[in-house]
Amino acid sequence: MIANLVGLALVAMQTTPPESAWTWTLYDDDARVALANEVPDTPNLRFTLECDPGSGVARVTLYGTTVEPGMARVTAGDASAVTESTSERSGLKLALRTEHPVFAAFAADGRLSIAVGEQRRAVEVPRPHLAKLRRFTELCSG
Template sequence: MILAIVAAASALAVQGFQDGWTWTLYEDGGTLVLAHEIPDTEHLRATLECEAGSGAATVRVYGFGDAAEFSQLRAGQATAQSQSDADADGSLGVGLRIDHPVFAAFSASGRLDVASAGRAGAVTLDRANLAKLRRFGELCAG
């Protein structure tokens, strides 16, 4: 009986860690960040960053690895090629205009596919968080 309780508690602890991922919109002065994170930790899967009113954002995918000078973005039927950079932490940053059809399709579907240097990844938001993505787009739009 005690072993069953310990096993159940352990399973809930692991599930709680996995379920701790959330999307959070941070507004710090003119800088906006929409982060897929475990709050109050250094765990990040993706961020979207912009200066309010700039009309452009940087999509950063963590744990991506190497990148080419340019990356491809796809959401729905829309595609774009944009300059990219890989950081020493293994994250890939790709520029994206807020008025581009890829951002519009991403805001509608909640999925953005990213490919660079033979690697691929995706940024996904569930329906419950699409309003945060749309708000991010509104605040970033130029």
């Protein structure tokens, strides 16, 4: 029995990357811009922002969430917005205009809160990575 528990603990440790492995990465090419909270060179993602350059629309995905789709209240600083969210196998998805005050507040301080029904998820881009978020916003804005 103890051997089984030890085995399960080892598997859990292997599948959950340590916090130090997570980072924010900006991907930029002619067709798409993406900012990902990820473990590089793995399929592990927590959060992505994606856009077509100059489109003015950021597609947001929260991974590893069981939030039901519906109307999402998105808050950053003193600004808020309501947008429709969808749920897919990969996670919760929604879209935000990059010129909206909520996105501007997010780009300024790196904090974003998303609530759907009673469930809430928060995203925080640490200060050393804020330049990547601002560059994402610049590249995506129309």
